[in-house]
Amino acid sequence: MTDDSLNLLRGTVDLLILKSLTWEARHGYAISQWIDTATEGTLLMEEGTLYPALHRLDRKGWIESEWGLSANNRRAKFYQLTAAGRGRLDSEATSWQRYSDAVAKALANGGPRP
Amino acid sequence: MTDDSLNLLRGTVDLLILKSLTWEARHGYAISQWIDTATEGTLLMEEGTLYPALHRLDRKGWIESEWGLSANNRRAKFYQLTAAGRGRLDSEATSWQRYSDAVAKALANGGPRP
DNA sequence: TCGCTTCCCCTTGTCATGCGAGGGGTCTGG
């Protein structure tokens, strides 16, 4: 942890979690590690953010859980995407794209009269 | 208003407002219009979001206000960046850049086994 | 064997803040 990680923005938490489950089922701890790695240490998801989010996504039907055994031989709850979850991931990814493009445009704006 | 505008993410409100004041002082209404235009209608800042944010930025010393007359001959409160506000804009813009790059990386991630 | 670290799960309370709804006032054009 280089400790220069940024705060998570509201809304991107779900997106990141769903994305981490694209290829295989993962347990919570592994999801947070994936985020750390995939963003090259830029983003850090705290446990107090992660677990409530997982339960929320579960309630909404985007993911499903199942108890199993981790690679380190520990009891762990594995989550996987549902069909609805995949759809959700797509739409959230699209929204994010639109959003970040819009902000980028605003920041690149050269002023009222170029 | 094409009504397909997205919700604002926590944290980007300040950034957008500060950016809108880069070149000249503007009043609240003009700021919201600038955001709408600069993002090509993608982002819409509600008044209930804008005005409290303006007062917050004022309290923090990033911006200063002054009553004046708008282009339409109306009473309007003009805001301008302070020196501290310019610094704040820079750091927020940098953070945003890092953040969106990180998310982009995560979304572009090809999975556990490239 | 003991204790430390890593791994893994969870909940509670706090705080910040985006937004809907509501309220007020002014100027202009049809």
Place this chain on the structure above:
DNA sequence: CCAGACCCCTCGCATGACAAGGGGAAGCGA
């Protein structure tokens, strides 16, 4: 005269990221 644009504000609600705190089990070195 009146609709609509222009311009300002505040309240209350809901959401959700986070810190802090709690629990427990596996593995390893001393």
